[in-house]
Amino acid sequence: MSIRIALAQINTTVGDLEGNAARVLGSCRRAREAGADLAVFPELTTTGYPPEDLLFKDHFIGGNLKSLVTIARQVRGITAVVGFVDRGAKGELYNAAAVIADGGVKSVYHKQALPNYSVFDEKRYFSPGKRTGLFSLKGRRFAVNICEDIWVDGGIFKAQSDAGAGIILNISSSPYESGKRAERLKLIARRARETGAVIVYVNLVGGQDELVFDGASLVADERGRFIAAGAQFREDLVLVNIPVNAGVALPKPLEETAEMYEAVLLGTRDYIRKNGFKKVLIGLSGGIDSALVAAIAVDAVGKENVVCISMPTRFNAKATRDDARRLAKNLGVTFHEIPIEPVVGAFLGTLKDYFRGTSSGLAEENLQARIRGNLLMAFSNKFGWLLLTTGNKSEMATGYCTLYGDMSGGYAVIKDIFKTKVYALSEYINARAGKAVIPRSIITRAPSAELKAGQKDQDSLPPYPVLDDLLGLYVEGHCSLDVMGKACGDMKMAKKVVELVDKSEYKRRQAPPGVKISKRAFGKDWRLPLTNRYKAAR
Numbered sequence: 222m223s224i225r226i227a228l229a230q231i232n233t234t235v236g237d238l239e240g241n242a243a244r245v246l247g248s249c250r251r252a253r254e255a256g257a258d259l260a261v262f263p264e265l266t267t268t269g270y271p272p273e274d275l276l277f278k279d280h281f282i283g284g285n286l287k288s289l290v291t292i293a294r295q296v297r298g299i300t301a302v303v304g305f306v307d308r309g310a311k312g313e314l315y316n317a318a319a320v321i322a323d324g325g326v327k328s329v330y331h332k333q334a335l336p337n338y339s340v341f342d343e344k345r346y347f348s349p350g351k352r353t354g355l356f357s358l359k360g361r362r363f364a365v366n367i368c369e370d371i372w373v374d375g376g377i378f379k380a381q382s383d384a385g386a387g388i389i390l391n392i393s394s395s396p397y398e399s400g401k402r403a404e405r406l407k408l409i410a411r412r413a414r415e416t417g418a419v420i421v422y423v424n425l426v427g428g429q430d431e432l433v434f435d436g437a438s439l440v441a442d443e444r445g446r447f448i449a450a451g452a453q454f455r456e457d458l459v460l461v462n463i464p465v466n467a468g469v470a471l472p473k474p475l476e477e478t479a480e481m482y483e484a485v486l487l488g489t490r491d492y493i494r495k496n497g498f499k500k501v502l503i504g505l506s507g508g509i510d511s512a513l514v515a516a517i518a519v520d521a522v523g524k525e526n527v528v529c530i531s532m533p534t535r536f537n538a539k540a541t542r543d544d545a546r547r548l549a550k551n552l553g554v555t556f557h558e559i560p561i562e563p564v565v566g567a568f569l570g571t572l573k574d575y576f577r578g579t580s581s582g583l584a585e586e587n588l589q590a591r592i593r594g595n596l597l598m599a600f601s602n603k604f605g606w607l608l609l610t611t612g613n614k615s616e617m618a619t620g621y622c623t624l625y626g627d628m629s630g631g632y633a634v635i636k637d638i639f640k641t642k643v644y645a646l647s648e649y650i651n652a653r654a655g656k657a658v659i660p661r662s663i664i665t666r667a668p669s670a671e672l673k674a675g676q677k678d679q680d681s682l683p684p685y686p687v688l689d690d691l692l693g694l695y696v697e698g699h700c701s702l703d704v705m706g707k708a709c710g711d712m713k714m715a716k717k718v719v720e721l722v723d724k725s726e727y728k729r730r731q732a733p734p735g736v737k738i739s740k741r742a743f744g745k746d747w748r749l750p751l752t753n754r755y756k757a758a759r
Contacts (some may be wrong), residue, residue: 224359224388227252227260228459230436230451232427234495235269236281238288242267245292245303248458253299255460258359260301261390263425263434264368265316267292267305270394270425271432276346282308293321300327300358302365304392307331313348318365318392320356330354332367333377340396340432340737340745343369353377353384362386364418368393371412371422382416388463389418394425397435397484398740402453402474405437410445417443419463426456428491431737431744433484447471454483478649481642481738482517488736489609489634490521498607504597504627505529505549505556507541508668511611512548512659513643514634516650518609524553528606531558532593534565544663551658564592590626598629607631610733615640617732617743618692619718620725621682628732636735637742639689640668682721683714691718695757697741702757719757727751 229248233241245266252260264270267288268281275281289305300322307317307329315331331350335343354365354377364381371378371391378389389412395401405422413420419442426436438451440461449461450471475483493501501518505511511529518527529552531545542558549556568588569576576584601608610630614637616622635643647659668685669677682688691709694700695718702719706712729743730751737744 223462223464224259224361225255225257225460225462226388226421226440227255227257228421228423228438228440228449228451228457228461229260229262230423230426230438230457230459231262231266232456232491233263233266233269233425234427235272235429236275237269238267238284241269242288242292245301246295249296249299249301251458252460255458257299257460259363260299261392261421261423262301262303263423264304264318264392264394265306266303266392270304270429270434271340271342272306273342276306276314282306282314289319289326293319293326294324296321297324302390302392304367304394309348314346315350316343316347316367317350318354318367320365328354328356330365330367332370334369334373336369339741341369353381355381355384355386361388363388363390365390365392367391368395371420372408378412378416382418386416387418388421389416390421390423392423394434396432397738399477399481399738400740402435402437402480405439406447409439409441410447413441413443414445419443421461424451426451426454426487428488428495428736430492431488431734431742433488433491433736433738435484435487453480454487478642478645481638482646482649484738485634485638485646485736486517486520489517489632492632492734493522493607496607498605500526500528500604500606502528502530502597502600502606502608503611504593504608505531505545506611507531507537507543507545507548507663508666509643509647509659509663510613510616510635510640512544512663513647513650514609514611515548515552515554516647516658517634519552519554527552527554528600529554529556530597530600531556532561532596533558534560534562534589536589540662540666544660544666547660548658548663551660559596561589561592561596565589568592587623587626590623594623594626594629601631609634610636610735612636612732613638613640613643614696614739614743615682615685615689615692617729618696618725619682619688619721620728621721622728624728624731628728630733633733633735636732636744637738639692640685641689683718687714688718691715692722695719695722696743696747697739723753723756726753 231244267285307315318330319326320328337344362385364386422439425434437453440449451457451459608630610633612622613635705715
């Protein structure tokens with residue numbers, strides 16, 4: 222007998238118990254109207270993912286259980302599998318999945334493999350489950366497991382298959398990172414062939430603080446052929462009939478740069494929307510980083526909700542000032558130019574007696590960035606706009622950024638994007654638009670902080686293609702100085718990069734959150750001590 226399954230790839234919000242329940246019920250209604258017998262939802266649907274230390278609040282756990290009861294009472298004419306937090310007899314917590322039908326919860330499965338690496342801290346909160354997770358529907362034997370369960374060789378999925386499950390449902394909240402989709406495809410196809418079962422993988426979609434969930438849900442038949450797939454980076458309700466006679470061609474995946482753009486866009490949009498902001502603010506320098514952030518912001522919230530402010534001094538070239546104006550015009554955003562040379566002069570005048578006898582240097586340069594940060598935060602405080610910071614991963618890694626200056630703000634859009642990728646994304650935006658939204662002069666000009674006469678980034682840093690390769694090895698690959706030196710053929714340069722990264726930890730600790738797109742981003746992925754005498758570049 223054929224069975225119709227709906228993969229409900231929804232965008233939940235952490236802590237929005239009522240809103241998440243409404244999303245579940247709306248998807249169940251649409252699935253039932255489409256003739257589905259079963260609707261499957263992502264991991265921790267009721268609470269949103271990851272709820273982190275909200276899980277220590279007993280009243281939050283109670284609210285999540287009440288939400289599950291509310292959902293269950295209204296689910297009729299269809300069976301649903303919904304992620305929630307279950308509480309044991311002794312108060313222990315479980316990452317759980319409820320099988321709901323006919324107005325009630327029919328069975329519950331507890332996640333067994335609790336990830337405790339990278340951005341995951343599930344052993345901090347949850348106890349591992351022991352249940353098999355089997356249920357029957359329309360004469361078919363089903364099993365349900367949760368996210369990490371399917372990644373562990375010889376884990377619960379094998380026991381479920383051995384117990385006779387012909388369809389295995391995996392509900393997930395698997396964060397996006399570059400290359401992750403290809404890994405999932407291989408894994409799910411392999412698990413299907415190993416078990417001889419249909420694998421239904423339902424993933425969360427949406428942004429949550431640093432994390433982005435890309436959806437891209439999948440169904441593989443017993444031979445490992447894909448028979449259905451969900452959209453990337455947007456909500457979707459995927460309907461699939463089992464059994465089917467043949468596999469289907471998967472939707473063409475986004476190419477690397479487009480995928481990266483959609484991830485950053487979704488993460489930014491959801492951070493703004495879910496935190497209740499209407500407008501965003503950007504310090505527009507005329508450089509490539511702020512240009513990219515402004516373009517992303519327009520796509521995220523609309524040009525009418527983006528305000529850009531240029532704050533030139535005598536060190537800002539006419540060309541960059543003109544480019545800032547031209548970019549703002551191209552994007553259609555509100556633009557203000559506030560020259561800050563008089564403010565800089567006032568600060569330096571106040572400090573001149575104390576700085577007498579010293580050479581002008583970083584303190585004077587960074588003063589300009591901090592004045593800009595103060596003005597931007599004044600606008601943010603006055604009007605309730607979210608200030609988006611514009612620093613990229615290359616700068617965050619090496620400390621080529623100013624605390625309380627260009628690091629000021631609430632969300633760091635391109636924090637996990639190396640400078641070379643900033644250029645690639647800018648070219649992508651122009652190619653997609655069929656015109657130079659970001660002026661060519663911004664893309665081709667040598668990057669500069671413009672904090673002193675004739676300044677160029679390359680005066681202080683290696684060329685960005687070389688730097689980014691070295692940072693990839695050290696930050697994302699944990700490679701030693703010897704490996705880095707051999708890779709670039711310049712041990713002195715490699716040592717300089719390692720020293721820059723190591724001494725800038727205190728800055729990164731104070732940086733705003735930003736979208737994670739790599740295997741190792743600065744944030745939850747990166748937990749180094751501030752007081753630390755181990756130096757890789759001795």
